[in-house]
Amino acid sequence: MRENEKPTLLTRRHILASGVAMAGTIPFLPITRVAAAPEPGTAKLRLTAGTRTLVVNGKPARVFSLIGPNGKPGITFSPGERFHVDLANRAGTPTIIHWHGQLPPWTQDGFPWPQTPPIPAGDTQSYDYAPIPGTFWMHSHQGMQEQSLMTAPLIVHSIEDMRADRQEVVLMLHDFSFHTPEELLAGLTKSNGSQSAMPKSGTGNSMDMSSGSMGAMNMGSGMAMDLNDIDYDAFLANDRTLADPEVIRTEPGGRVRLRLINAASATEFWIDLGALTGTVVAADGHPVRPVRGTRFPLAIAQRLDVLIDLPGNGAYPIFAQVEGKQARTGIVLAASGAPVSRLAAEAAENAPPVDLSLERRLEAVTSLAPRAPDVTHRVILAGAMAPYAWSLNNEYWPNVTPLMITRGQRVAIEMLNHTMMAHPMHLHGHAFQVVAINGARLAGAMRDTVLVPPMSSVTIAFDADNPGRWAFHCHILYHQVTGMMTELRYPGII
Numbered sequence: 001m002r003e004n005e006k007p008t009l010l011t012r013r014h015i016l017a018s019g020v021a022m023a024g025t026i027p028f029l030p031i032t033r034v035a036a037a038p039e040p041g042t043a044k045l046r047l048t049a050g051t052r053t054l055v056v057n058g059k060p061a062r063v064f065s066l067i068g069p070n071g072k073p074g075i076t077f078s079p080g081e082r083f084h085v086d087l088a089n090r091a092g093t094p095t096i097i098h099w100h101g102q103l104p105p106w107t108q109d110g111f112p113w114p115q116t117p118p119i120p121a122g123d124t125q126s127y128d129y130a131p132i133p134g135t136f137w138m139h140s141h142q143g144m145q146e147q148s149l150m151t152a153p154l155i156v157h158s159i160e161d162m163r164a165d166r167q168e169v170v171l172m173l174h175d176f177s178f179h180t181p182e183e184l185l186a187g188l189t190k191s192n193g194s195q196s197a198m199p200k201s202g203t204g205n206s207m208d209m210s211s212g213s214m215g216a217m218n219m220g221s222g223m224a225m226d227l228n229d230i231d232y233d234a235f236l237a238n239d240r241t242l243a244d245p246e247v248i249r250t251e252p253g254g255r256v257r258l259r260l261i262n263a264a265s266a267t268e269f270w271i272d273l274g275a276l277t278g279t280v281v282a283a284d285g286h287p288v289r290p291v292r293g294t295r296f297p298l299a300i301a302q303r304l305d306v307l308i309d310l311p312g313n314g315a316y317p318i319f320a321q322v323e324g325k326q327a328r329t330g331i332v333l334a335a336s337g338a339p340v341s342r343l344a345a346e347a348a349e350n351a352p353p354v355d356l357s358l359e360r361r362l363e364a365v366t367s368l369a370p371r372a373p374d375v376t377h378r379v380i381l382a383g384a385m386a387p388y389a390w391s392l393n394n395e396y397w398p399n400v401t402p403l404m405i406t407r408g409q410r411v412a413i414e415m416l417n418h419t420m421m422a423h424p425m426h427l428h429g430h431a432f433q434v435v436a437i438n439g440a441r442l443a444g445a446m447r448d449t450v451l452v453p454p455m456s457s458v459t460i461a462f463d464a465d466n467p468g469r470w471a472f473h474c475h476i477l478y479h480q481v482t483g484m485m486t487e488l489r490y491p492g493i494i
């Protein structure tokens, strides 16, 4: 916390720490206090892109860092506070940071367009826009820096958050390898089906299950579905493995808002609340009607906000299990003084592939206004594991034809996945609504990233209200960098 600027965020913690009795049913923050957020433009925050040493499985690794004004990863904004940030590049190499899911002007989106080149090493760049509330994240859009942990939470509190009297817990997930991303990519693109020690060999579209690959799942039709392009060395929850998980001590009453962020480069997770039941209240930062459950799929780049009321004064692990594998990571929510026992690094069973079981149940609290699309773009998702290359409409980034949209249009994008792998598709600069799954209409979640399962279709819709150049891509890093990205462009942008 930035102590001079954030009295509202600290009030409850200070009261708890000082032992002052609090009646749990009385809202602890009067509205007048919440409204006292900094005036626009008054508080300029510093974010530093750098490097650090992270110890994983007992071995040190050199990774990137994104450290905010309170010395911790990322930035948390108060209600009404501007995204007024100086980004200092101390990473020793050019970088550019994307504010994933936020809706800034396109020149502040953090994508390496010719007009907005990466920040040279040693330079500082300023940003100033009005952020939208919710659970977001930031990550490098330069090369494959994201795989080397150039990622951090970006949380924007709403006034309702401040009134809610819930303990905020952020859980950010990563996949980690001691190999460089370039080595991992080389292992994929040079793979010719022989088993390598690094990335697993692909099954391609061959329907050949004989390789025994852990990544191949039988879909029931005899077709092989590809999961997990890469064999990672570890899966991290807030930078730690289950051998030494983060233990978050819960406050009396145990009312938690869990902000889940899948910041992995190529891994889809199932969130497993174990003995707990949670209520999903937001997807990709946007409110949804409450959905209760204990296991939730979380595709790459997606976020979920889950309300959890702990049933007692025990210790409760929150697991994230890799699809198609037993491997998992996680954190522990534990009441003060509750003993925390050692957790097995593997679940008893392989997790199934992530799917749209939750997506089908999600309904936006605030849907798009009813309106027929003015333009519908159809996008074919294609590619294969061998040779390893992925495309949109048979084009490979950067050699793409922009999808043109005009300000004021209702735009629909129908995505047809012709591959045997699921693709988490992300649109920059706009919040879209999921309006159809395999042709079945729904008034689904407003969000910025949606999973398109193998041989399936998903249709999204949005209002073209943010002129510029916007990337639209698969968020599996190795699909993006081998071609699975295109551009949505408004006319008149040069």
Ligand SMILES: [Cu+2]
Pocket (backbone or CB within 6 Å): 390, 422, 423, 424, 474, 475, 476, 479, 480, 484
């Ligand atoms: Cu993909």
